[in-house]
Amino acid sequence: MEEETKIMIKLEKAAKVFGSEAGTFTALQETDLEIRKGEFVAVMGPSGSGKSTLLQLLGGLDLPTTGSVRVDGEPLEKLSEKERTLFRRSKVGFVFQNYQLLPMMTAAENIALSLAASRTPKAEMERAVARLIGQVNLTGKEKSFPSQLSGGQQQRVAIARALAMKPKLLLADEPTGNLDRKNGRDVLELLSRLNREEQITVVMVTHDRYAAEAASRVVTLLDGAIASDEAEKAVAK
Amino acid sequence: MTLRQLAWRNLMRRKTRSLLTLLSIVIGVASILGVIASVESAKKALPQYLQSVFGxxxxxxxxxxxxxxxxxxxxxxxxxxxxxxxxxxxxxxxxxxxxxxxxxxxxxxxxxxxxxxxxxxxxxxxxxxxxxxxxxxxxxxxxxxxxxxxxxxxxxxxxxxxxxxxxxxxxxxxxxxxxxxxxxxxxxxxxxxxxxxxxxxxxxxxxxxxxxxxxxxxxxxxxxxxxxxxxxxxxxxxxxxxxxVLLDADAQFKDVNTFFLALYMAGFLGISLSAFVIFHSLYVSVQERRGEFAAMRTIGYTSDQLRLLVLYEVLFLSLIGTAAGLLAGSGLAAGLKALLFLLLSIHQEAGTALAAGFLAAVPAGILIPLAASLYPIRKAGRSSVADELRKKTRPVRRRWPLIAGMVLILSGFFIPHLVLLVPLLTGVALVFPYLFRGFVACLKPLYRTLFGFTGELAGRNLSRSLGRTSMTSVILCLGIAMIVLMSSLNAALIQTYERVIHATYGGNLDVMLHHIEPDDLQLLRDTEGVADAVTYPLQAVVWHLNGDKRKLPVYGVGEDWIDRFPLFTSEGSAPGETIRRLASDELLMDRISYQLWGGTVGDRILLETPEGPRSFRVAGVVETMKNSGYGAFMNKEHFRTSFGVKYERNALVLKQEDYAPLQLRENIFDRFGARIEEMFGPEDWVSVISAVYTGSFSVVHLLIILATVISGIGITNTLLMNIMERIRELGMLRAVGVTRSQVVRMVMLEGMGIGAAATLGGILLGTLLLYLTTRFLDIHSLTFPFRVSPGILLLIALFGLAVSLTASLLPAARAAKTKLGEALRYE
Incomplete structure (x- = not known):
C-alpha cells in the first residue's frame, strides 16, 4: 500500500488501437509501465513508435482501447469526460512542441488560462502569474504577445502555463523540438529544476538524445511496444 | 487527375462547408423563382379573374x-x-x-x-x-x-x-x-x-x-x-x-404593383445574401489554400489553371445549387402563389407561371455565384509562391471601402424611391467592417464581465479574422434591416389607416338597406344605443376620363350633418362650410381620384347623368378613407338634381358613448331585420385593411426570413472555418483543463457576438431605411409618420439573436467533439 502511494503512473496492459475504414492500426501494444512520483522520464523512439499516443493516454486526452491507465491513483478509463478534464486541470500540465499559445493573449494571460478556466479569483490569479513569470525567468515580458517573444521565451510561457495549477505531473511533447540548442538547453534546465525542486513528475517525449539526457530514466518505444527502459539510470543517480 | 476531378475533390474535402454554400445558392435560386413565378401568375390571373367576375x-x-x-x-x-x-x-x-x-x-x-x-x-x-x-x-x-x-x-x-x-x-x-x-x-x-x-x-x-x-x-x-x-x-x-360595366384593372393594380415591387426586392435580397455567402465562402477557401496553391505552382500549375480550378468548384456548386433551387423554388412558387391569390382574393384555378421564373432563376443561379467568385478566383491565380511557402502574409488596409461606403450611404438620402435600398445596403456592407471592429471593442469588456473566462476568450476570438467575421455579420445585418423596415412600415400603415378611417368614416356604423323608407331614419334614431343618425345617397357614376370610362362613387353630403358625421377632412374650412359653398355643378374630389384625373382644382370633369354626359367643376381636394379613399362629394341637394336618384340606401350612425359596437349592430338588426344589406363600421374596415396589409407583409416577411436563413448559414460557415483553423488551439485549451461546456459556450458567444453586431447594425440601418422611406412613400395617397415600435424592435432583436444562436449550435457541437489527440496533431 505504501508502495502504491509512491506511484504516479501505472499502465496495466494498456493498448491503443485506431480503427478506420481501411482497417485497424495498433499505436500502442499491451503495455505495462510504472512511473514513480518525482521521476523525470524521457520517452524516445522513432516516428510512429507510439510516443505521442502514450503521452495522450497519460494525460487523459485519449483512452486506452484495452487495459488501464492510473495516474496518481485515478483510473482514467473509469472517469467521465468532464472528470477527466477536471483531472487534467488539477493534476496535469502539458507542454507542446509548438508552444500552443493563444496569439491574441499576452504572456501573462496565456499563463493564467487554466486558472481563469477554473474561475480562480483575480487577485490570486495575479499573484500566481507573478510567481510563475519569475519561476520561468520572464519578468518584464508579462504584457508581451507571443509574436513578440522568441521561441525559447514562448516555450517558457507554455511551461509556466502548465505549472499554473500546480500539477503533480508535467507531460511535455517534444518541448525542445522547435528550439535552437541554447534555448533548448534553457528549457531542459527549467524542467529539471522543476522536477528537482518542486518534486513534479515529468514525462517528456523527445527525439533528441541530448534532451533525453536531462531525464533520470529513458523509456524507448518501438512499434508500439517498450523496447528498453533504462530505469536503473535513476537508481544509479 | 484533371482539374475538374481536383475541383470536385476539393468540394468533397470540406463537405459541410460545400453543403452550406450549396444551400445558400438553393435558397437564393428558390426565392427568385418563387417570387417571379408567383407574381407572374398573379399578374396573369388577376385581369382574367376580374374579367370573369366583374366583366x-x-x-x-x-x-x-x-x-x-x-x-x-x-x-x-x-x-x-x-x-x-x-x-x-x-x-x-x-x-x-x-x-x-x-x-x-x-x-x-x-x-x-x-x-x-x-x-x-x-x-x-x-x-x-x-x-x-x-x-x-x-x-x-x-x-x-x-x-x-x-x-x-x-x-x-x-x-x-x-x-x-x-x-x-x-x-x-x-x-x-x-x-x-x-x-x-x-x-x-x-x-x-x-x-x-x-x-x-x-x-x-x-x-x-x-x-x-x-x-x-x-x-x-x-x-x-x-x-x-x-x-x-x-x-x-x-x-x-x-x-x-367598367373594369378598372389598372386601378386595382396600382397598389398591387407596389406590393409586387416589395416582393421582388425581398427575392433580390435573398439572392444578394446568397451571393455574399458564396463570395465569403470562396474567398476564405482561397485564402486558406494559398499555401496549397503556391505548392501547386511550384510543380508547374499556371495561374490560369489555378483560376480554372476554383472556377470549376464554383460551377459545380452553382449547377447543383441551381438544379436543387429550381426544384425547391417550384414548391415555393406554388405556396407563394396560393398566398398571393388568397390575399388578392383571386378565387380561380390557375397554373403557376414558372417559365418567367425559370428564365430569371437559372441565369441568376449560375451567373451570380460566378460573379461573386470573380475576386476570389483572381486571388487564387495571384498567390505568391515565395511568400506563401514562407507563410508570409501581408495585411493590407485599404481606405477606399470606407470612403465608397460613406458616399453610397449618403446618396441614399437623395433618392426618393425604394431603389435607395441598393446604394444604402451596398454602402453599409462596405463600411460595416470598420463598425464591426468598434463593436467588438465595446463587446469585449461586456463579455468579460458577464461570462468571465469564456466571454474573454470569445471576445478576443472575434477580434481575429475580422474581415471574415464582419462579412458574416453584415449579411445578417442586411436581412434584419429589411425586417425592421417591413415590419415597421406594416405597423405604420395600419396605424395611419386606423387613424384616417376613424376620422373620415362618418360615424360608428354605415348601415346599408335595400332602400330607405321615410320612417326609417326616425326608427334608427330611436334604436337603443344610437346617439344620432343621418342618411345619404351614393351613386357609382360613369366618369369620362381621357377617352376611357371609369366609375366614380359620388356621395351626396348634407351640409347640416357633415361636421357631426365627417366623411372627409378638408383644409382651410370645416367640411360643413366647404359643402355649403359648393355650387350645383361643383364637387370635391378625394386625393386618389384627383391624382388619377391629373387635372387641377378649378378644372372640370365629365360625368354621366340620366340626361347624358355633364361637366362638373372640381372645387377642391379632400382626404378620406371612405370606399378605400376613392370618390367625390357633392352637396346632397345638388346630387339629387344632377343624378336623379330618388332614394337613399345608406345611413350613418353615431353610437352612444360606452355602448358596445356589436350590441349596437344587434339592436339595429333586430329593428330592421332582413332589410339590412350590409353593416360596416370603421373597425371592420380597419380589420379588413389590417388583414390585407399584414397578409401582404407576411409574404414579404416570409421571403426576407428565408433570406435571413442564408445569413444563419453564413454564420455557421464562418464559425466552422474558425474552428477548423483553430483546431490545435481548441485541443490545447481542452488539454489544459478547459471543459467541453466552456468550449461550447465560447463558440456560442462568438456566434452571438456576430449576431449581436448584425442585430444592432440591422436595427439601426432598418430605422434609417424607415426614416428615409417614410419621407416619400405614399400608399393610397396617405403618407406615414416615422415611428418605430420598441416592441417590434425587441422582437426583431430576439429573432436576430435566435438566428445566430441556432447557427452557432452545429459549430459549437463540432468544437466540443474535437478529438484532442487529433486536434493537437492537426497541421
Missing part, C-alpha cells in the same frame, strides 16, 4: 327608382346579339337553430336571377344542376353550413318562413360572396342565388326587378347594342338608363 356583363340597366317593371327585359331581349338576366335582391334571415348563433350571423342576401344558367352568371358547378327552381350556394357556404345538394334552406322573410332546396353547389365567386366561418358571419351576410320569381313572391314584389345585366354576344358591335338598348328603354317611357 361577365357588358352593360347594366338601372332605374332611378328602387324597382322597375320586370317586362323591361323583354324589350332588351328583342335586341339581337345580346344575352340578358333580370335581377332582384333582397335580404332575409336564415332559420338556423344552433346555440351561440345570433340573428346577425343569420343574415342572407338573396339574389333572384331570371336564369341561373347563362353566360352572364357563368357559375362553375361543383355539384348539382343549374337552371332549376332550386337555390345555388357557393362551396364555401356549403362547407360552413354542412349543406349539400337536395338539402333544404329555411328562410325567415317578411311574409313568413320560406323553404327552398339546394339545386347546385358552385365554386366560390364574388356574386356568392359569403363568410368563411360563423364568426365572420357577424360581419358579412351569406349569399344565396334563387330564382327571380321566388324573391318576387316572398317579398311581395311581383313583376318587379331592380336591374338587368346584358352581355354582348361575339361579333356584335357594343356601341350599336348600347344605342339600341337605350332606344328600347326610351320607347318604354320609364326612367331607366343603361350603364356600361
Amino acid at each position: 361577365k356583363a357588358d352593360f347594366t340597366v338601372q332605374g332611378t327608382d328602387a324597382y322597375f317593371r320586370e317586362n323591361a327585359i323583354s324589350s332588351i331581349q328583342a335586341v339581337e346579339g345580346t344575352a340578358s338576366v333580370a335581377m332582384l335582391k333582397h335580404s332575409a334571415k336564415l332559420k338556423w337553430d344552433a346555440p351561440g348563433i345570433t340573428d346577425i350571423q343569420k343574415r342572407v342576401d338573396l339574389r333572384g336571377y331570371s336564369d341561373t344558367d347563362t353566360a352572364l352568371t357563368a357559375f362553375q358547378v361543383v355539384k348539382g344542376k343549374l337552371g332549376t327552381d332550386g337555390a345555388v350556394i357557393s362551396d364555401r357556404t356549403a362547407r360552413v353550413w354542412g349543406a349539400d345538394v337536395g338539402d333544404t334552406i329555411a328562410l325567415v322573410t317578411d311574409t313568413g318562413l320560406r323553404e327552398i332546396k339546394i339545386a347546385a353547389v358552385v365554386r366560390y365567386t364574388i356574386e356568392l360572396m359569403g363568410p368563411s366561418s360563423w364568426t365572420m358571419a357577424k360581419y358579412h351576410p351569406w349569399t344565396v342565388v334563387v330564382p327571380l320569381s321566388a324573391v318576387q313572391d316572398w317579398f311581395g314584389l311581383a313583376g318587379k326587378i331592380e336591374g338587368i345585366s346584358i352581355k354582348i354576344l361575339d361579333g356584335t358591335d357594343p356601341s350599336r347594342v348600347q344605342e339600341r338598348v337605350a332606344g328600347q328603354l326610351k320607347e318604354r317611357g320609364e326612367e331607366l338608363y343603361v350603364q356600361p
Whole structure:
C-alpha cells in the first residue's frame, strides 16, 4: 500500500488501437509501465513508435482501447469526460512542441488560462502569474504577445502555463523540438529544476538524445511496444 | 487527375462547408423563382379573374327608382346579339337553430336571377344542376353550413318562413360572396342565388326587378347594342338608363404593383445574401489554400489553371445549387402563389407561371455565384509562391471601402424611391467592417464581465479574422434591416389607416338597406344605443376620363350633418362650410381620384347623368378613407338634381358613448331585420385593411426570413472555418483543463457576438431605411409618420439573436467533439 502511494503512473496492459475504414492500426501494444512520483522520464523512439499516443493516454486526452491507465491513483478509463478534464486541470500540465499559445493573449494571460478556466479569483490569479513569470525567468515580458517573444521565451510561457495549477505531473511533447540548442538547453534546465525542486513528475517525449539526457530514466518505444527502459539510470543517480 | 476531378475533390474535402454554400445558392435560386413565378401568375390571373367576375356583363340597366317593371327585359331581349338576366335582391334571415348563433350571423342576401344558367352568371358547378327552381350556394357556404345538394334552406322573410332546396353547389365567386366561418358571419351576410320569381313572391314584389345585366354576344358591335338598348328603354317611357360595366384593372393594380415591387426586392435580397455567402465562402477557401496553391505552382500549375480550378468548384456548386433551387423554388412558387391569390382574393384555378421564373432563376443561379467568385478566383491565380511557402502574409488596409461606403450611404438620402435600398445596403456592407471592429471593442469588456473566462476568450476570438467575421455579420445585418423596415412600415400603415378611417368614416356604423323608407331614419334614431343618425345617397357614376370610362362613387353630403358625421377632412374650412359653398355643378374630389384625373382644382370633369354626359367643376381636394379613399362629394341637394336618384340606401350612425359596437349592430338588426344589406363600421374596415396589409407583409416577411436563413448559414460557415483553423488551439485549451461546456459556450458567444453586431447594425440601418422611406412613400395617397415600435424592435432583436444562436449550435457541437489527440496533431 505504501508502495502504491509512491506511484504516479501505472499502465496495466494498456493498448491503443485506431480503427478506420481501411482497417485497424495498433499505436500502442499491451503495455505495462510504472512511473514513480518525482521521476523525470524521457520517452524516445522513432516516428510512429507510439510516443505521442502514450503521452495522450497519460494525460487523459485519449483512452486506452484495452487495459488501464492510473495516474496518481485515478483510473482514467473509469472517469467521465468532464472528470477527466477536471483531472487534467488539477493534476496535469502539458507542454507542446509548438508552444500552443493563444496569439491574441499576452504572456501573462496565456499563463493564467487554466486558472481563469477554473474561475480562480483575480487577485490570486495575479499573484500566481507573478510567481510563475519569475519561476520561468520572464519578468518584464508579462504584457508581451507571443509574436513578440522568441521561441525559447514562448516555450517558457507554455511551461509556466502548465505549472499554473500546480500539477503533480508535467507531460511535455517534444518541448525542445522547435528550439535552437541554447534555448533548448534553457528549457531542459527549467524542467529539471522543476522536477528537482518542486518534486513534479515529468514525462517528456523527445527525439533528441541530448534532451533525453536531462531525464533520470529513458523509456524507448518501438512499434508500439517498450523496447528498453533504462530505469536503473535513476537508481544509479 | 484533371482539374475538374481536383475541383470536385476539393468540394468533397470540406463537405459541410460545400453543403452550406450549396444551400445558400438553393435558397437564393428558390426565392427568385418563387417570387417571379408567383407574381407572374398573379399578374396573369388577376385581369382574367376580374374579367370573369366583374366583366361577365357588358352593360347594366338601372332605374332611378328602387324597382322597375320586370317586362323591361323583354324589350332588351328583342335586341339581337345580346344575352340578358333580370335581377332582384333582397335580404332575409336564415332559420338556423344552433346555440351561440345570433340573428346577425343569420343574415342572407338573396339574389333572384331570371336564369341561373347563362353566360352572364357563368357559375362553375361543383355539384348539382343549374337552371332549376332550386337555390345555388357557393362551396364555401356549403362547407360552413354542412349543406349539400337536395338539402333544404329555411328562410325567415317578411311574409313568413320560406323553404327552398339546394339545386347546385358552385365554386366560390364574388356574386356568392359569403363568410368563411360563423364568426365572420357577424360581419358579412351569406349569399344565396334563387330564382327571380321566388324573391318576387316572398317579398311581395311581383313583376318587379331592380336591374338587368346584358352581355354582348361575339361579333356584335357594343356601341350599336348600347344605342339600341337605350332606344328600347326610351320607347318604354320609364326612367331607366343603361350603364356600361367598367373594369378598372389598372386601378386595382396600382397598389398591387407596389406590393409586387416589395416582393421582388425581398427575392433580390435573398439572392444578394446568397451571393455574399458564396463570395465569403470562396474567398476564405482561397485564402486558406494559398499555401496549397503556391505548392501547386511550384510543380508547374499556371495561374490560369489555378483560376480554372476554383472556377470549376464554383460551377459545380452553382449547377447543383441551381438544379436543387429550381426544384425547391417550384414548391415555393406554388405556396407563394396560393398566398398571393388568397390575399388578392383571386378565387380561380390557375397554373403557376414558372417559365418567367425559370428564365430569371437559372441565369441568376449560375451567373451570380460566378460573379461573386470573380475576386476570389483572381486571388487564387495571384498567390505568391515565395511568400506563401514562407507563410508570409501581408495585411493590407485599404481606405477606399470606407470612403465608397460613406458616399453610397449618403446618396441614399437623395433618392426618393425604394431603389435607395441598393446604394444604402451596398454602402453599409462596405463600411460595416470598420463598425464591426468598434463593436467588438465595446463587446469585449461586456463579455468579460458577464461570462468571465469564456466571454474573454470569445471576445478576443472575434477580434481575429475580422474581415471574415464582419462579412458574416453584415449579411445578417442586411436581412434584419429589411425586417425592421417591413415590419415597421406594416405597423405604420395600419396605424395611419386606423387613424384616417376613424376620422373620415362618418360615424360608428354605415348601415346599408335595400332602400330607405321615410320612417326609417326616425326608427334608427330611436334604436337603443344610437346617439344620432343621418342618411345619404351614393351613386357609382360613369366618369369620362381621357377617352376611357371609369366609375366614380359620388356621395351626396348634407351640409347640416357633415361636421357631426365627417366623411372627409378638408383644409382651410370645416367640411360643413366647404359643402355649403359648393355650387350645383361643383364637387370635391378625394386625393386618389384627383391624382388619377391629373387635372387641377378649378378644372372640370365629365360625368354621366340620366340626361347624358355633364361637366362638373372640381372645387377642391379632400382626404378620406371612405370606399378605400376613392370618390367625390357633392352637396346632397345638388346630387339629387344632377343624378336623379330618388332614394337613399345608406345611413350613418353615431353610437352612444360606452355602448358596445356589436350590441349596437344587434339592436339595429333586430329593428330592421332582413332589410339590412350590409353593416360596416370603421373597425371592420380597419380589420379588413389590417388583414390585407399584414397578409401582404407576411409574404414579404416570409421571403426576407428565408433570406435571413442564408445569413444563419453564413454564420455557421464562418464559425466552422474558425474552428477548423483553430483546431490545435481548441485541443490545447481542452488539454489544459478547459471543459467541453466552456468550449461550447465560447463558440456560442462568438456566434452571438456576430449576431449581436448584425442585430444592432440591422436595427439601426432598418430605422434609417424607415426614416428615409417614410419621407416619400405614399400608399393610397396617405403618407406615414416615422415611428418605430420598441416592441417590434425587441422582437426583431430576439429573432436576430435566435438566428445566430441556432447557427452557432452545429459549430459549437463540432468544437466540443474535437478529438484532442487529433486536434493537437492537426497541421
